Amino acid sequence: SGYITLDSGFKNTGATKSAITFLDGEKGILKYRGYSIEDLAEKASFLEVAYLLIYGELPTKAQVENFQNQINKHTLVHEDMKKFFDGFPSKSHPMGQLSSLVCSLSAFYPESLNPNQSKEEQELTIIKLLAKMTTIVSWIYKKSLGHPVNYPQNRLDYVTNFMSMTFSYTTEEYEVDPVVIDAMNKLLILHADHEQNCSTSTVRIVGSSDCNLYASISAGISALWGPLHGGANQAVIEMLEKIKEDGGDVEKWVAKAKDKNDPFRLMGFGHRVYKNFDPRAKIIKKACDDVLAKMGINDPVLDIAKKLEAVALNDPYFVERKLYPNVDFYSGILYRAFGFPTEMFTVLFALGRLPGWIAQWKEMKENREPIGRPRQIYVGEKDREYIPLENR
Numbered sequence: 001s002g003y004i005t006l007d008s009g010f011k012n013t014g015a016t017k018s019a020i021t022f023l024d025g026e027k028g029i030l031k032y033r034g035y036s037i038e039d040l041a042e043k044a045s046f047l048e049v050a051y052l053l054i055y056g057e058l059p060t061k062a063q064v065e066n067f068q069n070q071i072n073k074h075t076l077v078h079e080d081m082k083k084f085f086d087g088f089p090s091k092s093h094p095m096g097q098l099s100s101l102v103c104s105l106s107a108f109y110p111e112s113l114n115p116n117q118s119k120e121e122q123e124l125t126i127i128k129l130l131a132k133m134t135t136i137v138s139w140i141y142k143k144s145l146g147h148p149v150n151y152p153q154n155r156l157d158y159v160t161n162f163m164s165m166t167f168s169y170t171t172e173e174y175e176v177d178p179v180v181i182d183a184m185n186k187l188l189i190l191h192a193d194h195e196q197n198c199s200t201s202t203v204r205i206v207g208s209s210d211c212n213l214y215a216s217i218s219a220g221i222s223a224l225w226g227p228l229h230g231g232a233n234q235a236v237i238e239m240l241e242k243i244k245e246d247g248g249d250v251e252k253w254v255a256k257a258k259d260k261n262d263p264f265r266l267m268g269f270g271h272r273v274y275k276n277f278d279p280r281a282k283i284i285k286k287a288c289d290d291v292l293a294k295m296g297i298n299d300p301v302l303d304i305a306k307k308l309e310a311v312a313l314n315d316p317y318f319v320e321r322k323l324y325p326n327v328d329f330y331s332g333i334l335y336r337a338f339g340f341p342t343e344m345f346t347v348l349f350a351l352g353r354l355p356g357w358i359a360q361w362k363e364m365k366e367n368r369e370p371i372g373r374p375r376q377i378y379v380g381e382k383d384r385e386y387i388p389l390e391n392r
C-alpha cells in the first residue's frame, strides 16, 4: 500500500545486497569476489572460479582437487534420463532441452526439494548439478547429431572431460588440444557471473519462494534463452552470416540497426549496465585473434565482425547511446572454431553461468531474503458490471 515507484525493467532498482560480483558499467570493470576478470581469465581454471564464486574464496590446491573429486563422483546421469532425449524431436532447440533436463533433476533427486536442507545436503545438491551439467550438455549435442552418447571420464579435468564427451566418437579417442581447452576455460570464466542480470534475477526470484535449486536454475536457463540475453550469441553469428551472404556491406546493416521503423538491432551490441566498454568483449576479441591463428583458422565472419564494430563505433547513433560490443559479439566465433554448431552457443553460455547462478541462489538463501514480489501500478478498467453472455 502507499506510494509505489515504477521502474520498468528495474533499470534503477537494487533487488538485493550481494558480495559476489562487482560491476562498474561506466568504467568497464568486472570483478568476481574482488578479483579482476582479466586476472581470472588469464590465470585461473574454470573450476577454481566456480569454487570462488560459490564459496567466496579461491581454493587451495587441496580444496580444488577435492572439489574436482566430489564432482567426479556425480558426473553420471541417471540412465532413465535418456528417455527424455529419446522423446525430444531431433531438431528441438538445445536450450529447451537443457531447461527441461535440469528441472527434471529435481525428480531424480527429491532430497533437493527440502527448502531446509542441511549444509551438507545443499552441498551435495550443488555438486550434482555442476557434475551432471557437462554430461547433459554433451548428450544434447550428441542427440542433435544422432550419435551415441559418450560417458564421462573422471580422470580428466572438468573442461577436458566436457570437450571429450562432446567431440569424441568413442570415449577414448579425443585428442586434447591445449589451445582449445585454454580458450574454453577462458570463455566459461568470462561467463561465470554477471550480478543481477535477467537470468540471475530469475534464479533468485524463483528460489525466493523456497523452490529447489534445480527448478530455480531451469528457470534461469529459460530466461537466458532469449535473444536479448544469452540467445544473442546465436543471433550474432546468424547476423554475421547473413551480412556475409548479402555481400558484406556492413554500412547497410548499421543503417538498418539505426532505423527506428526496422525492428533489426545489431546483435551483440549494447548493454544495460556497460556504458563504456564490456571488459569481457575486449578479452574475447583478443582471444579470437590468438586462438584462430594458433588453430590455423581463417574465418571471414571474424573480419565482418571487426568491420561492423569499427563502423558502429564511429557512428554518432552508437556513440550517443553508448553502445559497444558485448560478451556475445565475439564468443560465437570461438565456439564455432571449436566445432560447436550455432544452436549450442547459448547452452555453452549456460554451462559457464552455472556457478554464478548457484552462488546467487545460495547467497539468497543464506541472507534469508524474503519472497520476491514486485508491485504494479494498475491502469486497467475500474468498476464494470457483468453482462450475461447472450447480451454481449
Ligand code: CMC
Pocket (backbone or CB within 6 Å): 009, 197, 227, 228, 229, 230, 231, 232, 257, 258, 264, 265, 266, 267, 268, 269, 270, 271, 272, 273, 321, 323, 326, 327, 328
Ligand atoms: N542496435 C541498435 N540500437 C540499439 C541496440 C542495438 N543492439 N541496443 C540498444 N539500442 C538503442 C535502443 O533502440 C535505444 O534507442 P532510443 O534511445 O533511440 O530508443 C537505446 O539504444 C537504448 O536501448 P534500450 O533497449 O533502451 O536499452 P536496454 O538497456 O533496455 O537494453 C540490451 C539493453 C542489451 C537488451 C540492448 O542493447 C539490445 O537489445 N542489444 C542487442 C541484444 C544483445 O546483444 N544482447 C546481449 C546483452 S549482453 C549479454 C547478455 O545479457 O546475455
